[in-house]
Amino acid sequence: MKLKNNLKNLRFNIFIYFLIFTVALIFIVWILQAVFFESNYKNVRYQTMRTYSDIIKQGIDFNGQVNESAVLTLKENGIDAIILTTPNPNSIGVLYPRPQYVTPQSQLYEIYSNILNNYMKEGVTSFSGEQSFTQNKTAMYNISRVEYKNDNAYLLLISDMQSLDEIAKVMRFQLIMTTLIVIVLSLFFSWLIAGRLSSPINEMSKVAKKWASGDENATFNEIGYTEITELAKTLNYAKTEKEKSQVLQRDLLANVSHDLKTPLTMIKAYAETIKDISGENKEKRTKHTEIIIDEADRLTSLVNDILNLSKLQAKVLPLEKTNFNLSKTVEDVLLKFEPILKNGGYVLVNKIQPNVMVNANEQKIEEVIHNLIGNAINYTGEDKIVKVYLSVKDGKASLEIIDSGKGIQSNKIDTIWEKYYRSSETHQRPIKGTGLGLSIVKAILLSHEIDFGVISKEGLGSNFYAVFDVVNNNKLDKELKV
Ligand code: ADP
Numbered sequence: 306m307k308l309k310n311n312l313k314n315l316r317f318n319i320f321i322y323f324l325i326f327t328v329a330l331i332f333i334v335w336i337l338q339a340v341f342f343e344s345n346y347k348n349v350r351y352q353t354m355r356t357y358s359d360i361i362k363q364g365i366d367f368n369g370q371v372n373e374s375a376v377l378t379l380k381e382n383g384i385d386a387i388i389l390t391t392p393n394p395n396s397i398g399v400l401y402p403r404p405q406y407v408t409p410q411s412q413l414y415e416i417y418s419n420i421l422n423n424y425m426k427e428g429v430t431s432f433s434g435e436q437s438f439t440q441n442k443t444a445m446y447n448i449s450r451v452e453y454k455n456d457n458a459y460l461l462l463i464s465d466m467q468s469l470d471e472i473a474k475v476m477r478f479q480l481i482m483t484t485l486i487v488i489v490l491s492l493f494f495s496w497l498i499a500g501r502l503s504s505p506i507n508e509m510s511k512v513a514k515k516w517a518s519g520d521e522n523a524t525f526n527e528i529g530y531t532e533i534t535e536l537a538k539t540l541n542y543a544k545t546e547k548e549k550s551q552v553l554q555r556d557l558l559a560n561v562s563h564d565l566k567t568p569l570t571m572i573k574a575y576a577e578t579i580k581d582i583s584g585e586n587k588e589k590r591t592k593h594t595e596i597i598i599d600e601a602d603r604l605t606s607l608v609n610d611i612l613n614l615s616k617l618q619a620k621v622l623p624l625e626k627t628n629f630n631l632s633k634t635v636e637d638v639l640l641k642f643e644p645i646l647k648n649g650g651y652v653l654v655n656k657i658q659p660n661v662m663v664n665a666n667e668q669k670i671e672e673v674i675h676n677l678i679g680n681a682i683n684y685t686g687e688d689k690i691v692k693v694y695l696s697v698k699d700g701k702a703s704l705e706i707i708d709s710g711k712g713i714q715s716n717k718i719d720t721i722w723e724k725y726y727r728s729s730e731t732h733q734r735p736i737k738g739t740g741l742g743l744s745i746v747k748a749i750l751l752s753h754e755i756d757f758g759v760i761s762k763e764g765l766g767s768n769f770y771a772v773f774d775v776v777n778n779n780k781l782d783k784e785l786k787v
Contacts, residue, residue: 316496316503323495331484338480346469347445351433354384354447354462358431361386361460365451371401383465388451389417390458397421400453420448421459435466442466505533509540516544567679568600574644575600596641624752628776629667631702632659635695638674642682646691651682654692661695661702662776669749674704676742677769681708686766702773713761721759722747 312318357379364372365388376386388401397417416436424432431449445464452458508526515523525537525544575593583589635657646653663670681691685708692707713721722743750757750771761767 314503315506316499319499319502320495323491323498327487327491327495331487335480335484338476342473342476343469346472350384350445350464350469351447353379353382354433354445354464355431357384357386358447358449358460358462362449362451365453365460369454376402379462385463385465387461387463388453388458389461390453390456391418391421400456400458417448417459417461420446424448425450425459502530505529509533509537513540521548565604567675568604571600571641571644572597572604574648578644600641624666624669626664626666626753628662628664631661631663631670631704631773632657632695634667634671635674635693635704638671638678639693641675642678645682649682649689651685651689651691654690655694657693657695658697658702661697661773663702663773664776665753665755665773666749669753673746673749673771674706676746677706680742680769681706681767684708684710684767686710697775700775700777702775703770704773705768705770707766707768709766712763712765712767713759714763715761718759718761 357375360375361372364370364375371386371388379386386401387399390398390400420432420434420436424434425448431447433445433447435443435445437443443466445466447462449460450457451460505526512523512525525540527534527537527541575597579590579593579597583593635655639653639655645651678691678693681693685691688709690709692705694703694705694707696703746757755771755773757769757771759767759769
């Protein structure tokens with residue numbers, strides 16, 4: 306099992322592939338060496354002979370002299386230059402480097418008379434080939450016609466093939482050395498590179514394990530290779546998103562229970578009113594039952610709404626805004642609080658400018674007003690005064706919900722909007738809160754980009770406000786016509 310795992314291991318695989326690549330490379334070099342070295346070497350050699358043959362021939366044609374420096378260069382390269390003549394078919398004379406006649410029995414005679422007779426026929430000016438002298442001695446040659454000192458002659462270049470064997474030996478030795486060095490180096494480097502590539506991945510899997518086991522501080526290291534950095538970034542992003550969604554789920558649960566409580570209180574209050582007071586009075590009973598139905602509807606839509614709100618906080622849902630009458634919405638919310646206000650002996654002061662049209666999500670704004678009025682009732686002072694104002698100035702509608710309570714300490718003004726924040730003091734409240742109301746208000750108003758805040762003076766009370774853009778009636782008419 307362990308061996309199987311090791312075989313799948315990234316480090317081991319990179320190592321193996323690297324090794325295979327190196328061996329393949331060396332194999333190709335060996336093949337090239339074995340198959341092509343000789344023919345390549347000969348081609349280069351023939352080319353050299355042809356080039357020098359032309360150079361020497363040009364010199365002879367020009368002034369009858371042999372270009373000595375060209376001959377010397379050739380000699381250094383293991384090529385001899387000889388000028389031969391055939392005064393008669395049975396003897397070959399060496400005109401250069403020193404005049405000397407070769408007897409018909411001599412080796413050179415045999416070989417070159419054969420070449421001359423076989424290949425240097427009419428019209429052929431030069432010829433290259435290989436010729437063996439004794440059993441293991443072979444030479445490459447290039448022969449071409451020249452006119453040397455008014456004589457019909459042949460320029461013969463002979464390359465000793467022995468040098469080829471030696472070069473081949475040296476090359477083979479070097480190749481063996483190179484192969485050994487390359488294999489050792491490739492073993493070392495492939496192991497090193499494989500380690501370097503796999504270690505950040507191993508590191509990541511360690512972090513992932515830590516994270517999975519509940520360590521929230523485990524972070525993926527965003528340094529190193531681009532791909533690894535990208536992966537680490539993605540994993541960190543996934544981690545933050547997962548954490549966000551966990552918080553979201555927690556909030557959701559708390560929000561749901563908080564927001565369900567208020568309508569339930571209302572339903573209970575109205576049901577009790579019907580039971581004790583308005584049961585016999587058909588008109589009142591119908592009105593109160595309608596409120597109960599309304600609240601039940603509100604409950605249903607609240608559940609949906611809270612789901613949406615949670616998404617809203619995560620900024621995944623677009624706000625569905627409509628133009629609606631804010632004045633009417635405020636009145637409706639106040640109507641729902643009527644029994645609590647009346648039964649609790651509250652003094653409601655409301656100055657609501659009629660028909661103020663705004664563009665927002667009506668349900669969510671209703672929730673804001675509901676929460677703010679609920680808080681004002683909860684936190685107002687002994688005089689039990691709750692003021693609700695809606696007024697328009699310079700195209701802006703200000704909604705103010707004012708109480709005469711203890712107010713909020715200036716160092717707590719920012720904290721009250723945070724989730725689960727609740728003042729430490731406990732006092733009797735008609736509506737029980739969970740410390741989520743203001744955070745919901747904040748999330749809704751922020752998502753609407755509506756300016757909001759609180760002005761509070763300790764001992765005097767608080768003024769929670771929100772400033773809406775008023776929808777111009779003319780503009781509205783036009784939009785409706787379109
Ligand atoms: P809850 O009212 O359920 O505790 P909220 O989020 O509505 O939760 O309010 C958070 C806190 O802000 C409250 O616990 C309270 O301390 C403070 N607060 C809210 N409204 C008022 C107000 N009108 N006057 C004074 N303090 C307030």
